[in-house]
Amino acid sequence: MATSFPSDQFRMEQVADGNWAAVTRSGASASSNCGIVDLGYATLIFDTAHTPQAAHDLWTAARLGTGRDPSVVVNSHWHFDHTLGNSSFRGAKFFATATTRTLLLEHGSRYAMEVGEPEWVQGTMARNDRLAQETDPLVREPLLAELAARKELALVPRSELILVPDASFEGRHRFPGTKGVQVVEGGGHSESDSVLFVEETEVLFAGDLVTVQTHPELADGSLDRWVTTLERIERIGAKVIVPGHGPVGPPEACRELREYFAELQALADSDAPVSIPAEYAAWALPDRFPVNVARLRAARRSGESV
Numbered sequence: 373m374a375t376s377f378p379s380d381q382f383r384m385e386q387v388a389d390g391n392w393a394a395v396t397r398s399g400a401s402a403s404s405n406c407g408i409v410d411l412g413y414a415t416l417i418f419d420t421a422h423t424p425q426a427a428h429d430l431w432t433a434a435r436l437g438t439g440r441d442p443s444v445v446v447n448s449h450w451h452f453d454h455t456l457g458n459s460s461f462r463g464a465k466f467f468a469t470a471t472t473r474t475l476l477l478e479h480g481s482r483y484a485m486e487v488g489e490p491e492w493v494q495g496t497m498a499r500n501d502r503l504a505q506e507t508d509p510l511v512r513e514p515l516l517a518e519l520a521a522r523k524e525l526a527l528v529p530r531s532e533l534i535l536v537p538d539a540s541f542e543g544r545h546r547f548p549g550t551k552g553v554q555v556v557e558g559g560g561h562s563e564s565d566s567v568l569f570v571e572e573t574e575v576l577f578a579g580d581l582v583t584v585q586t587h588p589e590l591a592d593g594s595l596d597r598w599v600t601t602l603e604r605i606e607r608i609g610a611k612v613i614v615p616g617h618g619p620v621g622p623p624e625a626c627r628e629l630r631e632y633f634a635e636l637q638a639l640a641d642s643d644a645p646v647s648i649p650a651e652y653a654a655w656a657l658p659d660r661f662p663v664n665v666a667r668l669r670a671a672r673r674s675g676e677s678v
């Protein structure tokens with residue numbers, strides 16, 4: 373069973389019949405959560421983590437849990453911590469939006485040329501130095517994960533680093549079968565994000581559109597669009613939400629994130645000093661909070677909307 377599959381990368385959690393959340397372990401190179409869905413006739417993987425090595429554990433867990441080699445992969449968005457494991461599923465049919473395909477090709481081609489080059493190695497050493505001086509476990513955790521990922525990525529042949537999805541969809545794609553599995557395009561975290569909903573089990577795999585007890589990342593996103601997408605996700609009526617980062621959550625995770633964004637926007641609209649509100653003090657990836665505020669304040673100053 374996938375639930376008992378031992379992995380240093382993921383904690384495999386069966387969230388419903390035929391549905392598993394692969395929740396990344398603290399400091400592991402996987403760096404983000406993935407999903408495994410038994411379509412009844414094929415095995416689907418939702419997102420592939422940060423390295424092919426981590427994704428190999430996902431492949432094995434999917435094989436053990438469903439009795440089949442995974443043959444369908446969905447990339448929720450282009451960010452590397454969700455797509456660089458793609459090559460471990462070579463031969464599968466890959467789905468993503470046309471925008472996600474284009475962005476992964478564009479950013480990935482550039483990144484593949486950088487890995488292992490002097491500047492990239494210097495960046496790795498700078499993170500190492502920062503880790504040596506950092507004592508806050510919440511700040512150390514993503515540094516450890518990034519360093520673990522870089523160590524593995526350096527071993528991957530450059531030509532195999534990026535695997536761009538071969539199939540694209542716009543708006544929505546429904547997979548064949550009786551389980552009602554569909555991937556739906558949203559947006560807001562990145563230029564294009566998708567979620568996967570399983571009607572039969574009412575489980576939603578959210579990618580980075582939902583984070584649980586984890587600060588969200590706004591760098592490539594649009595706050596207005598993200599909030600609208602969260603409202604759409606809430607209307608889907610999922611019972612279980614598998615987020616891109618953090619533990620598996622209840623449907624209320626979407627509302628909690630909207631409330632977080634409202635506080636973030638209020639702080640950005642004020643001139644108050646940036647400090648993380650008490651209710652979010654224990655959330656993972658705290659470095660993102662001041663970056664998010666700075667992005668919103670810069671947008672306010674320049675008159676653009678985020």
Ligand SMILES: [Zn+2]
Nearest residue numbers: 449451561580
């Ligand atoms: Zn992301």
